[in-house]
Amino acid sequence: MAGVTSLRMYGENSATFLLFQALSQCPKGIEELFLNNLKAFGTGRKTEKKSFENVEVWLFPNFGKGIGFGEPDALILGDSLVFWVEVETTINCKTRSAALKRSLRQMWRFHLFQLAVNKGIKIRDGSKVLMGSTLSDDNSLRDAKVKIRDHGVLRKDLPNRLKKAGENLHDQYVLLTVDKPVGGGEGYEKELCNELSNLEKEVSSNLSHPLDSETRLPVDRCWYLYWKGDIERKYNQQGCHAFKLEDIYVRIK
Numbered sequence: 408m409a410g411v412t413s414l415r416m417y418g419e420n421s422a423t424f425l426l427f428q429a430l431s432q433c434p435k436g437i438e439e440l441f442l443n444n445l446k447a448f449g450t451g452r453k454t455e456k457k458s459f460e461n462v463e464v465w466l467f468p469n470f471g472k473g474i475g476f477g478e479p480d481a482l483i484l485g486d487s488l489v490f491w492v493e494v495e496t497t498i499n500c501k502t503r504s505a506a507l508k509r510s511l512r513q514m515w516r517f518h519l520f521q522l523a524v525n526k527g528i529k530i531r532d533g534s535k536v537l538m539g540s541t542l543s544d545d546n547s548l549r550d551a552k553v554k555i556r557d558h559g560v561l562r563k564d565l566p567n568r569l570k571k572a573g574e575n576l577h578d579q580y581v582l583l584t585v586d587k588p589v590g591g592g593e594g595y596e597k598e599l600c601n602e603l604s605n606l607e608k609e610v611s612s613n614l615s616h617p618l619d620s621e622t623r624l625p626v627d628r629c630w631y632l633y634w635k636g637d638i639e640r641k642y643n644q645q646g647c648h649a650f651k652l653e654d655i656y657v658r659i660k
Contacts, residue, residue, distance in 0.1 A: 415657050420467065422585050422656055423480045423494045426634060427464055433647035437462050437483065440638050440645070442490070445581060445630035448603070451596035454630065459485035468560045471553035476520040476541050477513070480583075484565075489572040491517035492581045496658065500591040500598040507602050514580045515606070515624040516542050519551070522621065524566055525573040528555060537566070540622070546606065547613040548622070580624065584633040585652070600626060 416425065430436035438459045445454040462485040470476040481492035493513045498506050523539030531538070534554050541551040555561045572578050588595045603626060611618045632638060634652065642650070 414655055416655050417657055419480070419494050419496055422496060422652070424466060425650075425652060425656055426494075426583075426585070427466060427481060429642065429648065429650040430638075431464060433642060433645060436642070436645075436647060437464060438485070440641055441632070442483070442485070444632055444638060444641070445579075446596065446632055448599045448626050448629040448631065449596055451594070459488070461486060465560070465565070468565070469558060470520055470537075470561070471551070471558065474551055475553040476523065476537075476539075476551050477516050479513075479517050482565075484568055484572075487571050487575060488577045488579065489521075489569055490579045490581050491521070492583055493517070494583045494585075496584065497586045497588075498582075498584050498595075499589040500595065500602075501589055504602065507598070508606060510582055511599075511603050511606055511624070512542055512544075512546070514582065514629065517580060518578070518624050519548075519622070521569060521573045521578045523551070524569045527570070528566065537561070542610065545613075546609040548610065576625075576628070578628065580629045582629075582631045584631070585635060585656075587633050587636045588631070596631070599629070599631060603629075 430441055433440065442459055443454065443456050446452065447454070462483065465482040465484070467478055467480065468482055469478045479491050480494040483490040483492060491514065493510050495506055495510050498510065500507060519539055519541050523537045526539065528535050529538055534556065536552050536554050538552045540548045543549050553561070590596070591598045593601070603624060607618060607623060
């Protein structure tokens with residue numbers, strides 16, 4: 408159409424925005440298409456169908472860089488539950504296992520921040536802070552801290568909602584891929600657990616003491632799902648707002 412500017416987006420943040428925008432514009436899209444289609448690490452079993460109320464999606468909330476806790480791609484809040492979401496374009500366990508390890512490391516960081524929130528706000532040098540541990544790129548645990556006043560998202564009611572979920576073990580961790588993931592010899596759902604076990608061994612090797620159960624990423628609360636060939640098909644079947652990712656999203660090779 409003459410006079411209309413063509414919009415193109417690159418990178419995983421763009422994919423994250425486009426997918427969650429499409430789902431949020433579809434009635435009950437987040438609840439029915441996303442939350443009720445999660446598949447479990449290890450088994451691939453689907454989550455039990457539930458009703459969710461008061462659902463909110465937060466994209467790219469920042470919890471501090473440097474000595475902080477990082478930035479999840481998305482947070483989904485519903486009732487007393489929280490879903491921490493990591494987004495990858497493609498995961499191929501046969502050729503790109505590094506991408507899977509990077510994603511699992513990120514999910515573990517989310518869990519470590521959740522633990523810091525569970526412990527509550529502290530006062531350090533006159534400032535309100537959240538303190539705990541996070542995971543470095545070399546798979547070693549290090550101290551982390553974020554000042555409440557420096558991050559607007561933490562000055563809202565978000566910490567209270569996260570703490571409520573964490574105290575009841577209702578914090579969940581999700582790996583979302585744009586493409587259908589390719590597993591190794593045992594299948595993708597098994598590879599997720601295998602790679603997480605390998606990551607735990609690397610983290611443990613950097614410690615002078617055994618890795619405790621609280622610090623570990625809780626595999627029983629880890630889930631995966633993908634857009635192409637799964638959510639996309641169900642999205643189209645529900646007659647939601649016309650959306651084709653490839654019309655806007657340009658992949659970086």
